[in-house]
Amino acid sequence: xxxxxxxxxxxLLIKEFRVDEATIAPEASFKELGLDxxxxxxxxxxxxxxxxxxxxESDLEGVNTYGDALGLLERKVGSRA
Amino acid sequence: xxxxxxxxxxxIGPVTPVGIGVDxxxxxxxAGRSGVGKLEGFDASAYASxxxxxxxxxxxxxxxxxxxxxxxxxxxxxxxAAGRLAVADASLDLDEVPxxxxxxxxxxxxxxxxxxxxxxxVLAERGPSRISPHLxxxxxPNMAAxxxxxxxxxxxxxxxxxxxxxxxxxxxxxxxxxxxxxRADVVLAGGAESAITPLTVAGFCATRALSTRNDDPEGASRxxxxxxxxxxxxxxxxxxxxxxxxxAAARGARIYAEIAGYGLSADAYHETAPxxxxxxxxxxxxxxxxxxxxxxxxxxxxxxHGTSTSLGDIAETRAIRGVFxxxxxxxxxxxxxxxTGHLIGAAGATEAAATALALVHGILPPTINLNEPxxxxxxxxxxxxxxxxxxxxxxxxSFGFGGHNASIALVTHG
Numbered sequence: 001x002x003x004x005x006x007x008x009x010x011x012l013l014i015k016e017f018r019v020d021e022a023t024i025a026p027e028a029s030f031k032e033l034g035l036d037x038x039x040x041x042x043x044x045x046x047x048x049x050x051x052x053x054x055x056x057e058s059d060l061e062g063v064n065t066y067g068d069a070l071g072l073l074e075r076k077v078g079s080r081a
Numbered sequence: 082x083x084x085x086x087x088x089x090x091x092x093i094g095p096v097t098p099v100g101i102g103v104d105x106x107x108x109x110x111x112a113g114r115s116g117v118g119k120l121e122g123f124d125a126s127a128y129a130s131x132x133x134x135x136x137x138x139x140x141x142x143x144x145x146x147x148x149x150x151x152x153x154x155x156x157x158x159x160x161x162a163a164g165r166l167a168v169a170d171a172s173l174d175l176d177e178v179p180x181x182x183x184x185x186x187x188x189x190x191x192x193x194x195x196x197x198x199x200x201x202x203v204l205a206e207r208g209p210s211r212i213s214p215h216l217x218x219x220x221x222p223n224m225a226a227x228x229x230x231x232x233x234x235x236x237x238x239x240x241x242x243x244x245x246x247x248x249x250x251x252x253x254x255x256x257x258x259x260x261x262x263x264r265a266d267v268v269l270a271g272g273a274e275s276a277i278t279p280l281t282v283a284g285f286c287a288t289r290a291l292s293t294r295n296d297d298p299e300g301a302s303r304x305x306x307x308x309x310x311x312x313x314x315x316x317x318x319x320x321x322x323x324x325x326x327x328x329a330a331a332r333g334a335r336i337y338a339e340i341a342g343y344g345l346s347a348d349a350y351h352e353t354a355p356x357x358x359x360x361x362x363x364x365x366x367x368x369x370x371x372x373x374x375x376x377x378x379x380x381x382x383x384x385x386h387g388t389s390t391s392l393g394d395i396a397e398t399r400a401i402r403g404v405f406x407x408x409x410x411x412x413x414x415x416x417x418x419x420x421t422g423h424l425i426g427a428a429g430a431t432e433a434a435a436t437a438l439a440l441v442h443g444i445l446p447p448t449i450n451l452n453e454p455x456x457x458x459x460x461x462x463x464x465x466x467x468x469x470x471x472x473x474x475x476x477x478x479s480f481g482f483g484g485h486n487a488s489i490a491l492v493t494h495g
Contacts, residue, residue, distance in 0.1 A: 016151075017148070017151065018147035018148050018150070018151050019148075034146075034148040035148075038152075038214040038215055038218070039148075039152070039214075041214040042213055042214050042215060045211065045213075045214075
């Protein structure tokens with residue numbers, strides 16, 4: 001399951017957010033991926049759309065890296081299942 | 082007696098439907114090449130006007146990082162590109178000048194309207210929670226000036242003029258003031274526009290201001306011609322590097338021309354129609370001459386606002402006759418909008434650039450498509466073919482919806 005949505009997230013970052021694929025790593029911060037605070041809001045909205053989720057602001061506390069984002073999505077998708 | 086600082090143009094960055102960069106831009110104008118074609122940005126089949134002057138062969142990635150391209154609207158892409166081209170053309174090394182002494186004044190008529198239109202659609206279809214966090218930063222008209230400062234790292238006065246089709250005329254005026262007052266030594270002045278969008282074109286169509294010569298795009302913008310039927314909506318950006326003349330001389334800069342003065346006025350008449358006798362335009366030209374300490378007979382060329390609308394071209398002709406009297410028959414007038422289309426907020430700077438190049442090269446760009454002059458437009462409009470003529474002083478006129486008028490006086494330097 002993780003791999004499936006990881007593909008979605010990666011493709012979103014590369015195609016929509018023009019992130020250099022080489023910079024995508026679990027420990028990479030949003031800043032290192034080239035996303036500013038507005039981009040992160042936009043990124044979360046796009047994830048909600050693609051994955052059919054709702055991600056409230058409160059869930060985003062402590063989510064600072066690509067790996068954190070995958071972890072959050074795993075929890076969200078897991079709780080939905 | 083305190084002496085007034087003089088302002089010179091040392092760099093030109095055009096990103097226009099007739100060319101990107103000074104050489105491409107100027108060679109098109111001299112050759113009388115039209116930049117008008119079929120409107121391509123959206124399906125315009127239901128529109129009365131289906132033609133536009135669009136910037137082709139423009140890759141925003143040539144001037145910006147991919148993430149920056151994504152965050153910005155096209156009018157800001159064009160602006161940053163024009164700014165970078167102008168600075169390069171001026172051979173201005175921004176690491177060699179105090180950045181807080183370098184300002185930017187960028188005009189636009191409309192701003193990031195494309196983001197606005199898309200945002201309205203999302204709001205209607207999906208609600209407020211789906212609006213992009215970038216929307217506000219993309220649509221506000223001042224973002225072109227802001228982005229130039231961010232991308233070039235210039236921290237002097239940064240400003241935006243929003244006076245429709247006169248916006249970049251006002252930007253140049255404001256920049257001249259900043260340099261004269263000693264508030265900046267260098268100002269990037271110009272305009273940017275990219276508003277060939279479904280809503281804006283529909284709005285312009287509704288005013289009946291656009292040409293509907295859809296089967297003959299290159300012949301559609303025909304200022305002063307009896308067959309004209311409106312302007313052609315265009316997009317583009319032009320930035321000029323304006324400098325204090327002493328500073329420019331000290332760094333050995335190549336100088337295109339001096340901006341000797343400007344004049345501003347309001348028609349105080351109608352939202353979209355010009356005063357029939359061109360009183361506002363005449364007042365702006367008179368004020369420009371006075372500010373530049375020029376007599377009417379010094380002026381050899383006027384780059385007209387000349388949009389190709391029925392009322393506007395007649396009013397401007399009357400204004401020129403009113404200001405110049407008998408000398409009106411001795412000077413040359415042309416409208417480069419016949420080639421570039423109407424770049425709205427970028428028109429004034431684009432045309433000031435054309436005027437500066439005309440002074441430098443001793444060549445007056447033509448008014449193309451002028452085959453059968455309107456009897457009420459009876460000046461020498463340099464019809465169809467560029468003309469070799471050395472002039473020492475020229476005016477560049479810009480008049481906007483709302484009745485805003487700007488006239489910029491340029492003189493050869495030296």
